[in-house]
Amino acid sequence: MRKGLFALAAVGLLATGGLAACGKKDSGSGSSGGSSSVGKVGVILPDTKSSARWATADAKYLKEAFDAAGVQADIQNAQGDKTQFQTIADGMIANKVKVLIIVNLDSGTGKAVLDKAKAAGIATIDYDRLTLGGGANYYVSFDNVKVGELQGQGLVDCLKAKNYTKPIVAELNGSPTDNNATLFAQGYDSVLNPLYADGTLTKGPNQSVPDWDNAQGGTIFEQMLTQNKQIKGVLAANDGLGNAVISVLKKYKLNGQVPVTGQDATTQGLQNILAGDQCMTVYKAIKQESDAASALAIAIAKGQKPTTATGTVTDPTSKASVPSVLLTPKAITKDTIKDVIADGFVTKDEVCTAAYAKACTDAGIS
Ligand code: BGC
Numbered sequence: 001m002r003k004g005l006f007a008l009a010a011v012g013l014l015a016t017g018g019l020a021a022c023g024k025k026d027s028g029s030g031s032s033g034g035s036s037s038v039g040k041v042g043v044i045l046p047d048t049k050s051s052a053r054w055a056t057a058d059a060k061y062l063k064e065a066f067d068a069a070g071v072q073a074d075i076q077n078a079q080g081d082k083t084q085f086q087t088i089a090d091g092m093i094a095n096k097v098k099v100l101i102i103v104n105l106d107s108g109t110g111k112a113v114l115d116k117a118k119a120a121g122i123a124t125i126d127y128d129r130l131t132l133g134g135g136a137n138y139y140v141s142f143d144n145v146k147v148g149e150l151q152g153q154g155l156v157d158c159l160k161a162k163n164y165t166k167p168i169v170a171e172l173n174g175s176p177t178d179n180n181a182t183l184f185a186q187g188y189d190s191v192l193n194p195l196y197a198d199g200t201l202t203k204g205p206n207q208s209v210p211d212w213d214n215a216q217g218g219t220i221f222e223q224m225l226t227q228n229k230q231i232k233g234v235l236a237a238n239d240g241l242g243n244a245v246i247s248v249l250k251k252y253k254l255n256g257q258v259p260v261t262g263q264d265a266t267t268q269g270l271q272n273i274l275a276g277d278q279c280m281t282v283y284k285a286i287k288q289e290s291d292a293a294s295a296l297a298i299a300i301a302k303g304q305k306p307t308t309a310t311g312t313v314t315d316p317t318s319k320a321s322v323p324s325v326l327l328t329p330k331a332i333t334k335d336t337i338k339d340v341i342a343d344g345f346v347t348k349d350e351v352c353t354a355a356y357a358k359a360c361t362d363a364g365i366s
Pocket of ligand 1: 050051053128129174178180181212238239263264
């Protein structure tokens with residue numbers, strides 16, 4: 001029934017689009033008629049390793065939105081390679097996209113692409129990561145300081161539940177060249193620093209992981225742990241880094257005793273929570289984020305002025321005020337994994353495989 005309604009709506013859209021196009025052509029007879037054409041959109045995603053989201057969620061949702069709107073979109077992934085990122089951008093610019101959406105690999109290389117696009121008259125959208133000093137026309141993301149606050153509070157709650165006295169907390173931050181990692185850290189440090197200061201928690205090692213490289217994150221954490229066996233909690237900035245930490249903890253038979261945080265509500269992260277090895281994750285509804293970005297891009301591609309970027313973010317480098325959409329993240333613990341499934345971000349079948357079946361039932365996932 002629901003499918004039927006959607007199908008009808010889609011036909012309706014197509015029909016309207018067709019009529020509108022005809023109408024324009026008629027009224028424009030005598031001219032070239034080029035003004036009625038819908039522009040193309042280019043999207044460059046960063047990699048497929050720093051988080052599962054780029055491979056499994058963003059590309060899929062963006063494609064669905066552009067397809068539904070009848071807007072031609074070229075969605076590519078730079079696979080963590082900054083040269084490749086530039087090459088993809090050059091191709092899209094040469095191909096005359098009307099809008100370019102990027103998730104930068106760092107602000108410097110991101111800005112180079114945004115500058116070239118701007119020079120070619122292409123509208124630009126920073127997706128998820130703000131390109132510092134980049135001058136994109138729009139920015140779509142989550143409240144990333146809030147993401148960090150949820151992680152900090154989640155870790156504090158898990159440590160409290162363990163009844164540890166003055167537990168040592170290690171921090172494993174995201175990439176030093178990702179503005180989001182800076183914002184996440186600002187958020188969790190705003191929770192943790194006062195507790196280090198009043199002696200509730202003990203400040204342990206704190207390091208950033210270049211390019212969010214999960215394997216390197218594991219190596220860094222193993223060094224932290226061998227130098228400080230008393231680490232009792234780990235603020236890991238996303239699920240990939242959290243899983244790298246958990247793998248090391250397993251090796252030392254410490255998993256489950258040392259709460260670890262995460263972010264992205266990946267299948268692996270949710271399973272680590274079910275197993276009791278991960279304390280929490282942060283769910284960012286990627287569909288909302290990709291819908292917000294595609295809505296802006298679709299409006300521009302159709303020659304309309306977008307009206308949905310009602311917020312603003314100040315670029316700390318250029319001090320420019322960037323029209324933005326910032327969405328709200330949600331903390332997820334064992335009890336609320338079911339909410340992520342209900343939202344359709346992951347399926348029960350993906351999360352509740354045989355090894356997690358009992359834990360799923362216990363967590364109220366039906
Ligand atoms: C994103 C996170 C992601 C991380 C690594 C950040 O910029 O906001 O969702 O886990 O990059 O890809």
